[in-house]
Amino acid sequence: MAPRDTLIRVLGIETSCDETAASVVELRDGSPGILSSIVLSQIEEHAAFGGVVPEIAARAHVEALDGVIEAALTDAGTPLSEIDAVAATAGPGLVGGLIVGLMTAKAIAAAAGKKLIPVNHLEGHALTARLTDGLAFPYLLLLLSGGHTQIVLIRGVGDYQRWATTVDDALGEAFDKTAKLLGLPYPGGPSVERAAQAGDAARFAFPRPMKGAAQPDFSFSGLKTAVRQAATDAAPLSDADVADICASFQAAVSDALADRVARSLARFRQQFAVIEAPVLVVAGGVASNREIRAALDRQCRGFGFRFVAPPAALCTDNAAMIAWAGIERITAGLAETDGFAFAPRSRWPLDEVSAPVVGSGRRGAKA
Ligand code: KG4
Numbered sequence: 482m483a484p485r486d487t488l489i490r491v492l493g494i495e496t497s498c499d500e501t502a503a504s505v506v507e508l509r510d511g512s513p514g515i516l517s518s519i520v521l522s523q524i525e526e527h528a529a530f531g532g533v534v535p536e537i538a539a540r541a542h543v544e545a546l547d548g549v550i551e552a553a554l555t556d557a558g559t560p561l562s563e564i565d566a567v568a569a570t571a572g573p574g575l576v577g578g579l580i581v582g583l584m585t586a587k588a589i590a591a592a593a594g595k596k597l598i599p600v601n602h603l604e605g606h607a608l609t610a611r612l613t614d615g616l617a618f619p620y621l622l623l624l625l626s627g628g629h630t631q632i633v634l635i636r637g638v639g640d641y642q643r644w645a646t647t648v649d650d651a652l653g654e655a656f657d658k659t660a661k662l663l664g665l666p667y668p669g670g671p672s673v674e675r676a677a678q679a680g681d682a683a684r685f686a687f688p689r690p691m692k693g694a695a696q697p698d699f700s701f702s703g704l705k706t707a708v709r710q711a712a713t714d715a716a717p718l719s720d721a722d723v724a725d726i727c728a729s730f731q732a733a734v735s736d737a738l739a740d741r742v743a744r745s746l747a748r749f750r751q752q753f754a755v756i757e758a759p760v761l762v763v764a765g766g767v768a769s770n771r772e773i774r775a776a777l778d779r780q781c782r783g784f785g786f787r788f789v790a791p792p793a794a795l796c797t798d799n800a801a802m803i804a805w806a807g808i809e810r811i812t813a814g815l816a817e818t819d820g821f822a823f824a825p826r827s828r829w830p831l832d833e834v835s836a837p838v839v840g841s842g843r844r845g846a847k848a
């Protein structure tokens with residue numbers, strides 16, 4: 482953390498998928514604070530298509546971004562002259578949206594004579610728990626979003642090691658596809674969770690992919706196939722059938738996740754035996770699912786881990802996490818290079834050393 486009597490304020494911009502977001506975050510005498518956080522969702526623009534349409538997303542960012550940035554500065558009561566740097570998501574994500582956000586950030590920073598910090602969207606998710614809970618390094622991050630399903634060891638700012646990833650679909654994608662198959666509205670995750678409340682989780686014995694495997698990775702495509710088969714067999718589907726399928730699917734996911742996460746909790750315990758109260762942090766839209774949270778919480782307690790779930794608004798995509806990542810980079814001395822030379826990257830792994838896994842999440846999809 483920064484020494485006393487210091488103040489750093491950063492304007493964050495996020496446009497990597499279907500949220501146009503801007504935020505002002507500060508670090509005052511070592512204490513972080515979110516001065517404003519505006520998130521404009523494009524859900525309605527994409528709902529008719531059952532998923533995010535890149536071209537529509539990019540156009541919507543162009544239309545909304547200036548107003549969202551202005552609102553963030555006004556809400557924070559901070560004129561641009563009192564901002565130290567502009568941080569913008571530079572990847573991974575849909576390239577059209579990334580171009581809009583990064584180029585706007587460059588223009589603002591250049592005109593106002595400020596530093597420009599390109600931020601990896603995944604780094605934003607990874608460091609959020611330090612903004613909300615003041616966590617110390619190292620800790621484990623479980624990222625459960627529409628584009629990624631990963632466990633990452635967070636050792637320090639810019640120091641990340643991926644321990645597990647999906648070998649096929651991302652978990653959010655599995656929720657979205659299940660919802661689409663059952664005729665439930667987009668976005669699928671909340672629809673499936675809602676329908677599951679009235680369902681019988683024991684009616685369908687769906688597989689728990691990779692359960693018991695020594696390898697720590699995730700897999701969800703077999704589960705998706707089993708759901709499709711069950712839906713075909715039970716057609717035409719009544720509301721009760723849909724509810725039972727959703728409840729059984731959610732139970733299988735929670736069970737499989739808890740098993741997969743256990744591998745990494747055990748590894749962390751072994752590697753960092755001196756840490757008395759290790760922490761697992763969840764992030765991403767799927768982390769707002771109550772049954773999944775409960776399953777992870779139980780598993781963490783079993784392994785002596787603290788389970789940290791930042792508030793839902795900071796788990797899903799937002800610009801406060803991007804502004805915060807900018808502050809972390811400044812205080813760690815990692816914001817010194819020329820950000821203006823950085824080009825958007827649709828693919829940008831957090832851990833650039835680990836080998837890519839074939840099919841690990843949707844290409845170019847949101848994180
Ligand atoms: O993190 P997020 O808002 O966007 C990115 O992917 O970055 O995550 C969106 C994903 C979607 O796949 C959505 O269906 C899923 O999170 N999701 C949920 C829930 N809320 C959102 N999945 C399961 N249960 C939920 N309550």
Ligand code: ZN
Nearest residue numbers: 626798847848
């Ligand atoms: Zn994300």
